[in-house]
Amino acid sequence: MSWSSSGGPGHTRGDGTVTAHAPAKVNVSLAVGPLRPDGFHTLQTVYLAVSLLDTVTVRRGDGLSVTVTGEGTGGPDPVPTDRRNLVWRAAELLAEQAGVVADAAIAVDKAIPAAAGLAGGSADAAAALVALDALWGTHATRGDLTALAARLGSDVPFSLAGGVALGSGRGEQLTPVLARRQWHWVLGIAEGGLATPAVYAELDRLRAAGRAPEGDGAPSPEPVVAALRSGPPRALAAALTNDLQAAAVSLRPALRRALRAATDAGALAALVSGSGPTVAALAEDEDAAVRLAAVLAGEGVFRTVRVVHGPVPGARLVG
Ligand code: C5P
Numbered sequence: 001m002s003w004s005s006s007g008g009p010g011h012t013r014g015d016g017t018v019t020a021h022a023p024a025k026v027n028v029s030l031a032v033g034p035l036r037p038d039g040f041h042t043l044q045t046v047y048l049a050v051s052l053l054d055t056v057t058v059r060r061g062d063g064l065s066v067t068v069t070g071e072g073t074g075g076p077d078p079v080p081t082d083r084r085n086l087v088w089r090a091a092e093l094l095a096e097q098a099g100v101v102a103d104a105a106i107a108v109d110k111a112i113p114a115a116a117g118l119a120g121g122s123a124d125a126a127a128a129l130v131a132l133d134a135l136w137g138t139h140a141t142r143g144d145l146t147a148l149a150a151r152l153g154s155d156v157p158f159s160l161a162g163g164v165a166l167g168s169g170r171g172e173q174l175t176p177v178l179a180r181r182q183w184h185w186v187l188g189i190a191e192g193g194l195a196t197p198a199v200y201a202e203l204d205r206l207r208a209a210g211r212a213p214e215g216d217g218a219p220s221p222e223p224v225v226a227a228l229r230s231g232p233p234r235a236l237a238a239a240l241t242n243d244l245q246a247a248a249v250s251l252r253p254a255l256r257r258a259l260r261a262a263t264d265a266g267a268l269a270a271l272v273s274g275s276g277p278t279v280a281a282l283a284e285d286e287d288a289a290v291r292l293a294a295v296l297a298g299e300g301v302f303r304t305v306r307v308v309h310g311p312v313p314g315a316r317l318v319g
Contacts, residue, residue, distance in 0.1 A: 011134040011317045017059045020131040022123035022159050022315035024052040024112045024308070026185065026273045026280045028236065029224040032203060032243040033215040040154065040170040041200055041215075046177060046224050047155075049162040050185060050310035054112050054120060055318075056087065056127035058135045061105035064091055070110035071120075077193070079114050079121075086125040086152055091132055093148050098138035106132075115193020117248070117274035119155040126159035126315035134317055155274075162314025164228060166221055180231045182309045184289035186267070188258055188279035188302035194248060199275035202247035212246045237268035237282050248276030255279070258301045265295040 033042035095102035112120030149156035154171035206212035227235040262270035267281035283289035
């Protein structure tokens with residue numbers, strides 16, 4: 001990569017800030033294959049970006065600093081504000097590749113809960129790449145940013161791309177999928193997160209014990225891709241699948257009741273989003289999603305619920 005830092009980026013506001021948004025994701029299908037020697041699992045997934053957005057605002061600073069506000073900042077397990085935060089590593093990586101000094105104050109305002117199976121940390125990293133590229137005037141191409149994103153995490157390329165995409169490899173290799181419409185969902189957000197590595201490890205344990213079917217490594221995403229092309233929410237509802245769901249339920253048995261509560265309340269179908277513990281409940285249309293959210297909010301099974309739609313675009317500059 002040979003990038004220039006020409007300065008004078010067009011997206012910097014009068015107060016010297018640049019802001020980007022990035023969306024949460026739901027895996028409408030997630031087939032987990034074998035464990036690879038590098039510690040990741042081969043997978044085939046179909047990602048759908050939904051309208052729950054984190055906001056990352058950057059300004060020039062002296063060295064790097066990260067602040068986090070919003071979802072997940074008040075609990076017992078706060079989002080880190082040091083190098084453990086993926087936005088910090090995104091800034092270091094972009095600066096290193098572009099040959100600039102990593103000077104930036106990065107403010108992350110979270111709407112996407114952390115450790116929820118919604119790729120919130122990946123969304124923040126993708127938004128940080130886009131915002132810092134504009135702040136620093138590093139002029140990375142979308143392809144450059146995607147390559148950096150893949151080094152940061154399996155879901156980060158999709159957070160950058162948005163829309164609907166088939167993910168293979170460890171999730172980072174993307175092929176866009178045609179989707180003919182918007183789908184409406186209720187996200188049921190649990191109290192407390194689940195660590196992604198623990199959920200994959202639980203799946204390995206369940207498989208070794210013969211309590212979950214083995215992944216064959218090349219599962220077909222065709223049913224869900226066909227449902228996305230054809231359009232009716234009922235077709236998508238019938239095709240939703242997630243191999244990590246059994247592992248998430250095993251670690252968090254209350255999820256079984258949460259999934260049942262969503263279908264009892266009128267969802268066409270409900271599944272665990274990614275590694276969980278968020279439940280994604282599909283509704284017939286927007287009105288049905290609003291009604292479903294009201295019922296679920298009243299039942300007290302979830303800490304909070306959000307009505308979202310998708311597909312929506314990936315990380316992009318705002319303002
Ligand atoms: O890539 P990412 O940082 O999101 O992955 C977090 C963890 O999730 C990995 O360290 C691994 O334990 C697990 N993982 C996996 N297979 C994948 C993606 C993630 O085992 N395809």
